[in-house]
Amino acid sequence: MPARPDSQHKDKDQLIQRFGLQPHPEGGYYRETHRDAARVLRQSSEGAGNPATHAASTAIYYLLCDNAYSAWHRIRSDEVWHFYAGCPLNVHVLDQDGSLTTHRLGNALADDDAVFQAVVRAGCWFAAERSDPDGFSLVGCTVAPGFEFSEFELADAGSLLASHPRHAALIARLAPAPKR
Template identity: 65%
Template sequence: MQRERIDSGELIRCLKLELHPEGGYFRETYRASGNVVRENGAELRSASTAIYFLLCDGAHSAWHRIRSDEVWHFYAGDPIDVHVLDAQGALVTHRLGNALVHPDAAFQAVVKAGNWFAAECRDASGAALVGCTVAPGFEFSEFELAAPGALEARYPQHRETIARLGPKT
């Protein structure tokens, strides 16, 4: 597998990234000024938001879900796997990376609203800079980190992958 080395320390400084509660580093880069109202609700939400997200130093994005669709975009570095537990309990893995260098990778992947998902560098020693666009826009009030053991109990057929990508305790 060809490596596309990036300097994660330089990216953290240059892009002013901060630690994310799910793992990795992030910074919000866009929040739409227009608002939308969620179906079946009265909450106003920004129409869309976007972030930079960096996985490095063996960190992973722990299992979580949000109430909006999220589009992941690959920018630089090594491929990552975005693991998604769909509504039927199937585990789907999207390989995100430079599709010109890694034919099994795509530049974008979509996680549907409400699905549990986690991400990791394909190579644990790798680093990857990606972006995430959320619509309606992301709010931490709609972010849910999986409780330890809850997903393993619900989806025992995927126990190994779920346990490996759980929250750091």
């Protein structure tokens, strides 16, 4: 039996408070839980200039609830998504060749189509949304080499639509909110 909406609202509020979650720029709430002390050397994204050091890996809690979704974005590292609680989350990935893969992240014991973990390869555009708009999804994300906001790119919806017209409806639905 699914949880009642008022129960899910209470659960969401408890998770935000218990884990000290803060609003995330792409939607939802998050908190970094680990930043590896080990450092790795990484060339700049342009391939020129001085290499920089990064944490070997980072991890966060990430909560999607209310009307939030994870808008189209990409990062320079592989990102592993882990399911913890709530309703399944669809992680949509536009591969380098333009094909679309959707990972259904959820309780694999209760949902034959779900997986507990999904990998998004470095440089791929991706977005995520809950399968139940009234529910919440608590997941974790592990990034290696570690996440840096300087390597986070929020999509320009017009450019993404132009380069991936086959997926126009999905891209438009999960586009970043216009800048104010």
